[in-house]
Amino acid sequence: MEHTLDALKQKLYDRECKLTPQRKVIMEIFTQNPEKHLSAEDVYGMVKKTHPEIGFATIYRTLDLFAELGILQRIDFGDGRGRYEFGESDVHHHHHLICLKCGTVAEFDDDLLDGLESVIEKRNGFEVVDHQLKFYGYCNKCR
Amino acid sequence: MEHTLDALKQKLYDRECKLTPQRKVIMEIFTQNPEKHLSAEDVYGMVKKTHPEIGFATIYRTLDLFAELGILQRIDFGDGRGRYEFGESDVHHHHHLICLKCGTVAEFDDDLLDGLESVIEKRNGFEVVDHQLKFYGYCNKCR
DNA sequence: GTATCTGCAAACTCTTTGCAAAAAC
DNA sequence: GTTTTTGCAAAGAGTTTGCAGATAC
Numbered sequence: 001m002e003h004t005l006d007a008l009k010q011k012l013y014d015r016e017c018k019l020t021p022q023r024k025v026i027m028e029i030f031t032q033n034p035e036k037h038l039s040a041e042d043v044y045g046m047v048k049k050t051h052p053e054i055g056f057a058t059i060y061r062t063l064d065l066f067a068e069l070g071i072l073q074r075i076d077f078g079d080g081r082g083r084y085e086f087g088e089s090d091v092h093h094h095h096h097l098i099c100l101k102c103g104t105v106a107e108f109d110d111d112l113l114d115g116l117e118s119v120i121e122k123r124n125g126f127e128v129v130d131h132q133l134k135f136y137g138y139c140n141k142c143r
Numbered sequence: 144m145e146h147t148l149d150a151l152k153q154k155l156y157d158r159e160c161k162l163t164p165q166r167k168v169i170m171e172i173f174t175q176n177p178e179k180h181l182s183a184e185d186v187y188g189m190v191k192k193t194h195p196e197i198g199f200a201t202i203y204r205t206l207d208l209f210a211e212l213g214i215l216q217r218i219d220f221g222d223g224r225g226r227y228e229f230g231e232s233d234v235h236h237h238h239h240l241i242c243l244k245c246g247t248v249a250e251f252d253d254d255l256l257d258g259l260e261s262v263i264e265k266r267n268g269f270e271v272v273d274h275q276l277k278f279y280g281y282c283n284k285c286r
Numbered sequence: 287g288t289a290t291c292t293g294c295a296a297a298c299t300c301t302t303t304g305c306a307a308a309a310a311c
Numbered sequence: 312g313t314t315t316t317t318g319c320a321a322a323g324a325g326t327t328t329g330c331a332g333a334t335a336c
Binding site: 074076078097099100106108110113116117120123124125126127128129130131132133134135136137138139140143 | 217219221240242243249251253256259260263266267268269270271272273274275276277278279280281282283286
């Protein structure tokens with residue numbers, strides 16, 4: 001499951017959706033910033049440099065669509081705005097280290113929770129589809 | 144660290160804050176619903192039964208204050224509204240099982256992550272203060 | 287008595303929606 | 312050509328803020 005324009009095109013085609021320049025540009029933003037967790041406003045600001053006529057509504061609709069297509073994943077850091085990154089939820093899990101002072105978000109890889117999911121299914125009768133793990137604290141610079 | 148009116152009174156006193164009827168009522172709401180994850184609107188609805196004159200602003204300000212006092216903990220389930228529960232973040236951790244269909248939130252206890260925190264401190268130079276773990280999926284009734 | 291707190295309404299932020307014009311296929 | 316998509320502006324949800332009057336201590 002690669003994050004390329006071709007993959008996007010295919011997924012759009014499967015859904016009878018169209019590949020518009022706006023969608024292309026937004027896709028490029030994410031391929032060029034694979035490590036970041038971009039809010040709608042972040043994307044808007046970046047897109048506007050090359051496509052000043054683009055509207056906020058398009059950003060929101062596109063992020064929403066990409067999330068449904070499984071290309072992006074919506075994350076919520078509790079700061080009141082949604083953020084998006086490439087969605088590889090079923091491939092490997094990375095979690096987030098959120099600095100309470102400067103707000104930067106680092107990543108942390110771990111497979112530890114995969115075992116936990118089956119425990120939960122048995123113990124609680126809850127079928128786990130996804131999980132999110134966030135650590136709050138102070139990063140290298142701020143501690 | 145008990146969740147009693149006396150504890151509240153003491154914490155308010157330490158901060159030179161006053162114990163008003165509104166704050167008392169909101170505290171009672173949480174002691175009477177220790178298992179729930181209440182939004183501002185939830186609290187507003189419950190408070191209004193006995194104190195119809197209370198305003199939304201007071202709810203928000205009180206929840207905010209209680210969170211600062213360490214009495215409540217704000218949680219974000221990604222549904223666009225903040226939720227609150229008693230904060231026992233440094234005592235024991237419970238995590239949340241969020242049903243994608245009916246929206247109910249169940250709890251799940253585990254200490255597994257405590258070991259992980261020290262790994263993160265060493266590996267990433269990140270000082271962990273708190274963590275939140277959420278599992279998304281389908282509950283008993285909805286699966 | 288004085289500083290804090292409340293209730294109200296207005297403002298603010300993030301996000302969604304309705305609609306006519308524009309563009310992809 | 313037809314259906315989807317866009318841009319705009321207006322509406323919507325949740326939350327915050329300013330202020331004058333009320334209240335805890």
